[in-house]
Amino acid sequence: MEYEYFQEIPNPVVMASVLKLHKHVFDGAELELKKLEEKKNILILVAKDADQVVGFKIGCEIDNQKFYSWLGGVHSDYRGKGIASHLMRQQHDLVKSLGYTKIRTISRNKRREMLLLNIKFGFNVIETFTSEKGTHKIVLEKEL
Template identity: 45%
Template sequence: MIHIKAFYNTLPELENKELSKIHNEIFDTNESLNDKFLSKNKIIILVAYKESTIVGYKIGYEIDCSTFYSWLGGVEKNNRNHGIAQMLMDKQISILKSKGYEKIQTKTFNKWKSMLILNIKNDFQIKNCYPDKNDLAIILEKDLK
């Protein structure tokens, strides 16, 4: 059974350590997620647990009082294709609507096809594309009203 817990602005040390590990595996980097939060406003961190094990996350922050940016997220590779990313997105959208946000924006890359498809299936609209390093960055937006 998957359950999702929301944290605001920072993570407890255990969650930071586990999420940083998953994040670093997905994005091939070596960084602490809490360190990335320092310059962001009104951060919402959603953590997906399978029993007591962290299997995924979705992190975003406020751009302005009406717009939220869905920034980072992923599901641990052995737990993909079980609807966890969809559960995280549904929870994030529910929280944002309850807080009065009017739209949500995100950016993905052509190489993350499953994320692009998930966004499009959830009524995100492509707003812009541009070359970024060796890939194509794709900006998407969803109206929450």
């Protein structure tokens, strides 16, 4: 497994693979490249098996002290191999080295594997809310 990170939108080949994997992980949901381009100080991490992106983690700056771990996932054929844990550790190390002191994420009870991974990595639930679409969301945060 090879891991890479980008502090900008990656080249079109890698980005196309990330968008395709996002669609697989999030039940057909499309991620628009424009949304990524609007993010401040974006950080994109990928796990690759040969040339295939099999895992990703995307985040961006909330403010100069706080980073938002926004999206991530691993292809269903590659789950249970520690890829998500490796990407999370790498993201936290990079974010800390960039001077952020806190990292925040938002999860859903429906995505239990990710929720449990966040708790395992030291995140604490700080609030919950219901989105405009009526989805219950869980906000987690961690000191780096």
